Amino acid sequence: MSLFRLDASIRTDGSVSRAIADIVEGTWREGNPDAAVIERHLGIEPLDASAWAHAVAADRSHEETWTPPQRQAVELAATLVDELLDAEAYLFAVPLYNFGVSQHFKAWVDLVLTDPRMASRAGQTLAHRPAALVVVRGGAYGPGTPREGWDHASGWIRRILQDVWGLDLRVVESEFTLVGVNPALDEFKDLAAQMRAEAERVAAQHGRHLAGALTH
Numbered sequence: 001m002s003l004f005r006l007d008a009s010i011r012t013d014g015s016v017s018r019a020i021a022d023i024v025e026g027t028w029r030e031g032n033p034d035a036a037v038i039e040r041h042l043g044i045e046p047l048d049a050s051a052w053a054h055a056v057a058a059d060r061s062h063e064e065t066w067t068p069p070q071r072q073a074v075e076l077a078a079t080l081v082d083e084l085l086d087a088e089a090y091l092f093a094v095p096l097y098n099f100g101v102s103q104h105f106k107a108w109v110d111l112v113l114t115d116p117r118m119a120s121r122a123g124q125t126l127a128h129r130p131a132a133l134v135v136v137r138g139g140a141y142g143p144g145t146p147r148e149g150w151d152h153a154s155g156w157i158r159r160i161l162q163d164v165w166g167l168d169l170r171v172v173e174s175e176f177t178l179v180g181v182n183p184a185l186d187e188f189k190d191l192a193a194q195m196r197a198e199a200e201r202v203a204a205q206h207g208r209h210l211a212g213a214l215t216h
């Protein structure tokens with residue numbers, strides 16, 4: 001049972017989303033010691049931002065007329081979708097950037113959706129497969145906080161993974177990751193530590209979900 005793992009953080013050192021995703025993967029690995037992991041490090045190895053427009057243009061024209069960039073974009077989209085179809089479980093680690101979705105993750109989704117196997121007319125090719133989404137935010141956006149409702153990424157990501165693609169999705173969220181980095185947030189140290197510990201606990205649970213050990 002292979003795992004597809006996507007990381008959208010633009011850093012490696014100190015990345016909280018990677019650390020929490022590592023826990024998910026580690027727990028999944030216990031049940032799948034010899035299985036392969038297919039990795040996409042989108043934040044540090046981004047896709048070509050022009051590929052999506054080329055793939056869309058190719059989709060609206062005859063193959064004989066495709067330009068070389070259009071052909072490359074179609075092939076890249078097919079490679080991305082092959083990676084998804086080859087896996088049986090999925091792990092996505094996506095930080096909040098500028099109150100919105102990581103541009104690298106959005107570019108990846110857009111390109112994936114150009115492939116005929118993932119277009120809406122193809123149905124939900126990945127339906128019911130287990131998936132975990134790790135969302136990390138530097139601030140906190142819960143009910144009653146000054147910026148409640150400012151996270152414009154998580155809802156969209158859920159829509160795509162859960163509702164458009166039909167994945168059996170579990171979400172783990174870790175907030176206040178900038179506590180200890182931004183001195184203005186020092187008063188939230190204890191709360192941030194509690195949130196992190198809870199996220200790590202939930203991450204391990206989601207790893208078992210990916211391994212098929214949890215049925216609900």
Ligand SMILES: Cc1cc2nc3c(=O)[nH]c(=O)nc-3n(C[C@H](O)[C@H](O)[C@H](O)COP(=O)(O)O)c2cc1C
Binds near residue numbers: 095100139
């Ligand atoms: C350019 C940039 C913009 C960010 N924008 C936000 C934001 O709008 N809201 C927020 O809560 N955190 C924001 N953050 C903080 C990140 O979400 C936080 O540092 C997170 O832990 C990054 O993921 P990583 O630790 O896996 O690298 C931003 C970070 C960067 C680098």
